Amino acid sequence: MFVPRPPGVESRHYFLGGPVKVGWTPVSATQMYLFVVERTERRVRPPEELPGALADLLKPYGGHVAAFRESIGPDTEIAYRPLESFDLPGPWHRGRVILIGDAAHPTTPQLASGAGIAVEDALVLAEELARHRTVRETFGAYSARHEQRCRFVVDSSIEIGRLEQQQAPPAAQTAVVERALARLVEPI
Numbered sequence: 001m002f003v004p005r006p007p008g009v010e011s012r013h014y015f016l017g018g019p020v021k022v023g024w025t026p027v028s029a030t031q032m033y034l035f036v037v038e039r040t041e042r043r044v045r046p047p048e049e050l051p052g053a054l055a056d057l058l059k060p061y062g063g064h065v066a067a068f069r070e071s072i073g074p075d076t077e078i079a080y081r082p083l084e085s086f087d088l089p090g091p092w093h094r095g096r097v098i099l100i101g102d103a104a105h106p107t108t109p110q111l112a113s114g115a116g117i118a119v120e121d122a123l124v125l126a127e128e129l130a131r132h133r134t135v136r137e138t139f140g141a142y143s144a145r146h147e148q149r150c151r152f153v154v155d156s157s158i159e160i161g162r163l164e165q166q167q168a169p170p171a172a173q174t175a176v177v178e179r180a181l182a183r184l185v186e187p188i
């Protein structure tokens, strides 16, 4: 759900160690979205249940989260989805067609890098297009340079999600995040 961005909030935050994972991501100078990740059976909550269910999940939390909980009402827009990823075996190209972004490597959002890696796909592909004379060479060079990095984002996100579901100690969860982000800042 979207919430007003309080003064002083400059970056993504998440809170581990409680019954669910709660966090927020600023998306503009005035707004951010609040997210909650819960482990459930595979089921669909009807939309009218969502405000009450979200308020219940946020009950144990204080600070800004408690204030956001107070603002939840029947008209609050809540996006509710299962988290899914998909391992598409390579190659991600055939003939003159190549898949990039989520079409090739959809990921759960734990590392918050799906869009980042999708933009990288486009940049790396553009660089390789400029370097090579044929589509075949371009796609081969792109795959050699970027496919493993995309798989690394998907695999790391799944690993973080697995630790969340096991309610592993927060330090163990953030260690995977930090290790992954440290690798992602390296040059491609």
Ligand SMILES: Cc1cc2nc3c(=O)[nH]c(=O)nc-3n(C[C@H](O)[C@H](O)[C@H](O)COP(=O)(O)OP(=O)(O)OC[C@H]3O[C@@H](n4cnc5c(N)ncnc54)[C@H](O)[C@@H]3O)c2cc1C
Pocket (backbone or CB within 6 Å): 025, 100, 101, 102, 103, 107, 109, 112, 113, 114, 115, 116, 117, 118
């Ligand atoms: C809850 C959540 C939080 C996330 N947070 C982050 C984050 O903080 N940082 C980050 O980097 N990533 C994040 N991501 C991941 C990010 O949103 C995706 O990785 C990214 O949007 C993928 O971009 P894409 O262009 O490949 O695909 P999409 O954004 O899915 O774009 C595909 C587009 O194609 C359109 N389309 C589909 N079928 C057709 C058709 N037949 N004809 C024409 N158009 C069609 C769709 O409508 C859509 O507009 C998050 C994802 C989720 C679910």
